[in-house]
Amino acid sequence: MKRITIAIDGFSSCGKSTMAKDLAQEIGYIYIDSGAMYRAVTLYSIENGLFKGDVINTEELKRRINDIHITFRIDPETGRPNTYLNDVNVENKIRTMEVSSKVSPISALDFVRKAMVAQQQAMGKEKGIVMDGRDIGTTVFPDAELKIFVTASPEIRAQRRFAELEAKGQEVNFNEILENVKQRDYIDQNREVSPLRKADDALLLDNTNLTIPQQKEWLSMQFNKIIKQ
Numbered sequence: 001m002k003r004i005t006i007a008i009d010g011f012s013s014c015g016k017s018t019m020a021k022d023l024a025q026e027i028g029y030i031y032i033d034s035g036a037m038y039r040a041v042t043l044y045s046i047e048n049g050l051f052k053g054d055v056i057n058t059e060e061l062k063r064r065i066n067d068i069h070i071t072f073r074i075d076p077e078t079g080r081p082n083t084y085l086n087d088v089n090v091e092n093k094i095r096t097m098e099v100s101s102k103v104s105p106i107s108a109l110d111f112v113r114k115a116m117v118a119q120q121q122a123m124g125k126e127k128g129i130v131m132d133g134r135d136i137g138t139t140v141f142p143d144a145e146l147k148i149f150v151t152a153s154p155e156i157r158a159q160r161r162f163a164e165l166e167a168k169g170q171e172v173n174f175n176e177i178l179e180n181v182k183q184r185d186y187i188d189q190n191r192e193v194s195p196l197r198k199a200d201d202a203l204l205l206d207n208t209n210l211t212i213p214q215q216k217e218w219l220s221m222q223f224n225k226i227i228k229q
């Protein structure tokens with residue numbers, strides 16, 4: 001059977017990774033969470049003192065960008081990929097509010113995007129990949145055979161994220177999460193390099209009123225339509 005490239009873009013916390021991971025597992029494709037890569041660069045910057053408050057030492061980060069190696073390894077227990085930063089598992093550390101609050105300015109830097117996009121394109125050169133993010137259908141894989149753009153109301157997205165972090169035992173505040181979701185959407189849509197936007201040939205999915213199984217079924221249907229062509 002032919003193998004294709006699947007790009008899933010959209011707003012923060014709307015369920016892109018959930019859909020992408022499930023589909024990849026079902027069809028035996030590689031899954032890459034490109035947001036995890038920008039989060040890992042952000043964590044590196046925090047841990048290496050490259051932030052003074054909210055100000056980034058961009059010159060130093062630029063000098064070090066080639067020392068930042070991000071890989072994904074499947075967790076044998078869950079069957080899901082974990083993110084590694086320079087060979088250390090950082091899957092939990094990159095999901096904190098501290099990283100969420102600093103990641104969008106980091107991802108707006110042109111040299112950071114250039115480095116990440118090159119790695120993402122290398123990961124997808126054999127096809128058989130599902131990648132989610134903000135610019136996958138527009139910049140990383142403009143020729144992807146299946147492109148989806150996901151959205152949902154900011155309130156429902158914040159609610160979903162709140163429930164997830166609370167279940168992980170993190171101390172979270174709903175309003176802080178809602179503010180973060182809106183702020184990241186704004187920065188991601190308004191940056192100069194590869195701003196978040198729907199590719200002209202992407203299918204739009206508003207999953208505000210969909211359950212996880214419903215959106216999974218919808219995505220499988222879109223995949224099957226393309227693969228049978």
Ligand SMILES: Nc1ncnc2c1ncn2[C@@H]1O[C@H](COP(=O)(O)OP(=O)(O)OP(=O)(O)O)[C@@H](O)[C@H]1O
Nearest residue numbers: 012013014015016017018035160161164210211212
């Ligand atoms: N349709 C849905 N209904 C309810 N909860 C959902 C739905 N889709 C995803 N979720 C939950 O919402 C949360 C955010 O989902 P997910 O991490 O997949 O979003 P995302 O778009 O990849 O986010 P980010 O852009 O921040 O990486 C998760 O806890 C997930 O389980």
Ligand SMILES: Nc1ccn([C@@H]2O[C@H](COP(=O)(O)O)[C@@H](O)[C@H]2O)c(=O)n1
Nearest residue numbers: 012034035038103104107133134135184
């Ligand atoms: N292709 C991408 C993916 C992500 N970003 C930036 O990273 C942030 C975190 O991503 P999540 O998917 O984990 O929410 C996101 O807010 C973007 O700033 C990106 O620029 N391009």
